[in-house]
Amino acid sequence: MSxxxxxxxxxxxxxxxxxxxxxxxxxxxMADLLETRGRSKVLVFVENGLRNxxxxxxxxxxxxxxxxxxxxxxxxxxxxxxxEAKRDDQVYQDAMVAIERHHIDRHSYVVVIGGGAFxxxxxxxxxxxxRGVRLVRFPTTTLSQDDSGVGVKNGINAFGKKNFxxxxxxxxxxxxxxxxxxxxxELTRRAGLIEAVKVALVRDGEFFDWLEENVxxxxxxxxEILEEAVQRSAIHHARHISQGGDPFELGSSRPLDYGHxxxxxxxxxxxxxxxxxEAVSVGVxxxxxxxxKIGLLKTLDAERVLKLIEGLxxxxxxxxxxxxxxxxRRRVFNGLEEFREHxxxxxxxxxxEKTGVGVDVHExxxxxxxxxxxxxxxxxxSMV
Ligand SMILES: NC(=O)c1ccc[n+]([C@@H]2O[C@H](COP(=O)([O-])OP(=O)(O)OC[C@H]3O[C@@H](n4cnc5c(N)ncnc54)[C@H](O)[C@@H]3O)[C@@H](O)[C@H]2O)c1
Ligand SMILES: [Zn+2]
Numbered sequence: 001m002s003x004x005x006x007x008x009x010x011x012x013x014x015x016x017x018x019x020x021x022x023x024x025x026x027x028x029x030m031a032d033l034l035e036t037r038g039r040s041k042v043l044v045f046v047e048n049g050l051r052n053x054x055x056x057x058x059x060x061x062x063x064x065x066x067x068x069x070x071x072x073x074x075x076x077x078x079x080x081x082x083x084e085a086k087r088d089d090q091v092y093q094d095a096m097v098a099i100e101r102h103h104i105d106r107h108s109y110v111v112v113i114g115g116g117a118f119x120x121x122x123x124x125x126x127x128x129x130x131r132g133v134r135l136v137r138f139p140t141t142t143l144s145q146d147d148s149g150v151g152v153k154n155g156i157n158a159f160g161k162k163n164f165x166x167x168x169x170x171x172x173x174x175x176x177x178x179x180x181x182x183x184x185x186e187l188t189r190r191a192g193l194i195e196a197v198k199v200a201l202v203r204d205g206e207f208f209d210w211l212e213e214n215v216x217x218x219x220x221x222x223x224e225i226l227e228e229a230v231q232r233s234a235i236h237h238a239r240h241i242s243q244g245g246d247p248f249e250l251g252s253s254r255p256l257d258y259g260h261x262x263x264x265x266x267x268x269x270x271x272x273x274x275x276x277x278e279a280v281s282v283g284v285x286x287x288x289x290x291x292x293k294i295g296l297l298k299t300l301d302a303e304r305v306l307k308l309i310e311g312l313x314x315x316x317x318x319x320x321x322x323x324x325x326x327x328x329r330r331r332v333f334n335g336l337e338e339f340r341e342h343x344x345x346x347x348x349x350x351x352x353e354k355t356g357v358g359v360d361v362h363e364x365x366x367x368x369x370x371x372x373x374x375x376x377x378x379x380x381x382s383m384v
Contacts (some may be wrong), residue, residue: 015173016150016238018231022138022177023057023064033173034109034136036070043074043102045095045122047081047114050140053183057113071109074102081118083272086156086163091118095125104133109172111136113180115188116144116276120163123154127169134172140180142192142226143277146233147199147256150174152247161338162264168248176234178227189221191277193312196233198284201305202255203236205356212304215311252348253360257339259283261349262321264342265335269320278315285309285316289372291351294365301355310383317380321373330373333366 019029034040044061051057058076065073077098085091104110110133112122119137126135139149155166181189193211200208210232211218217225240256241247254260263283266274274282285306292302309316323331340347350358 012170014150014152014170014238014242016176016234017173018176018178018234020178022175022179023060025063025067027064029175030064030071031068033175034068034071035107036068038107039070039072041072041074041102041104041108042111043098043104043108044076044111044113045098045118046076046078046112047085047118047140048078049081050114050180050183051078054180074104074108079118079122081114081121083117083275085121086117089156089165091121092125092156095122096129099125099129099133104129106130106133109134109136111138113138113140114144115139115141115184116148119144119149120153120155120166123169123171124156124166127154127167132169135169137171137174138177138180139174140177141184142181142189142230143195144192145176145181146192146230147195147237149176150234150238150241152241160268161342162267163342170247174234174238176230178223178230181226181230182221182223186221188275188277189226190219190312191275191281191314193218193226193229194277194281194284194309194314195237196229197305197308197312198258198280199233199236199240199256201284201288201352201355202258202350202358203240203356205354207232207236208304208308208355212308212311215308219312249343252343252345253350254343254348255350255358258350258352258358259285259287261335261339262286262332265332265338266318266320268335269323269331270318274318274320279318281309281314282316282318282321285376286369286372287349288352289376290364290369291353293368293372294351296359297352297354301352304355305352306379315380317373317376321377329366330370332373333369336364 022029110126137149139145152170155163158164214225263279266279288302288305291297292299348360353359
């Protein structure tokens with residue numbers, strides 16, 4: 001027997017930018033961000049849902065790129081977005097056809113403008129066409145700006161499972177353009193804040209305090225406060241991905257997935273009627289109360305978390321938690337097994353020790369967790 005181990009190290013630059021009106025005349029961001037040697041091609045995908053809110057966007061994009069020497073806009077393609085776009089591979093195929101038709105190569109850019117679901121699909125197409133072309137993401141929802149858009153994952157759903165088909169690929173750049181932040185449906189705008197709460201809980205107690213202090217401004221979607229929350233959360237996510245030591249999730253520890261095992265299952269059990277943000281909100285409430293119940297987290301801290309979620313008028317409970325299988329086991333618990341399967345390896349769930357600090361555990365006591373679900377059910381009903 002013979003053989004040798006070779007070490008392959010590849011370094012990526014993760015460019016995350018914040019701006020307002022990236023395509024407005026005089027905004028230099030795109031010209032400075034993209035390489036303009038050799039007239040690189042640019043193909044822009046925009047999600048259909050934005051058309052009514054930004055009727056002039058296509059013209060602005062055309063004018064903007066016509067002013068940048070060294071870049072050539074080959075087209076603006078409008079495709080369907082939202083969770084529907086991830087249900088099957090239709091939008092993915094449409095994007096592939098466009099990428100091929102516009103002769104996008106590995107020195108060209110795909111720019112994608114839309115919510116988290118649209119970014120996941122188009123990102124998947126960009127990362128598989130020619131084994132990966134350069135992708136510039138423009139997230140347009142709170143959730144995609146403060147979390148998923150600055151991440152490195154793409155994918156579509158299959159076999160009834162979230163993100164079953166997908167890739168890890170570092171985008172060329174992420175541009176959080178605040179012009180898009182304030183036209184989302186109100187609930188979408190608010191629900192995405194749960195990822196800021198989540199990242200504060202697992203990484204930064206002071207950020208959690210700040211969110212608590214600003215809960216009224218966040219609830220009323222005060223533009224300045226919303227933008228600050230989004231920016232701080234996005235930077236935390238990008239920092240964790242770049243410095244956390246496991247950008248492609250090879251290990252089992254997933255702090256950014258705090259509260260997500262139940263969330264992913266709830267999305268599926270409700271056939272995605274419950275949005276990702278709302279589902280995470282329920283998941284965070286449950287895992288936080290659980291940590292208090294097993295004596296890991298102070299009851300007072302758990303109460304602060306629940307109060308913040310309630311202060312943002314996000315859910316702490318959902319009726320899908322009541323669904324049971326033929327053995328009377330809550331179906332949400334299958335989420336634990338699926339969570340482990342998705343990551344591989346040992347079951348690893350993060351629980352809170354205090355706000356800003358988490359610890360990995362490897363089992364969940366279903367009976368205790370059940371009691372948390374019951375308690376939150378009563379609390380949720382007493383609120384209305
Ligand atoms: N890749 C990852 O790491 C990752 C992480 C977390 C979540 N996600 C995925 O992200 C998706 C959820 O993303 P989301 O919360 O952004 O929702 P979404 O993409 O489903 O968008 C929600 C709705 O808002 C509309 N919309 C988007 N931007 C708008 C704007 N600026 N103005 C008006 N309407 C707008 C969309 O058309 C859609 O109807 C889920 O599929 C989730 O699984 C991915
Ligand atoms: Zn999430």
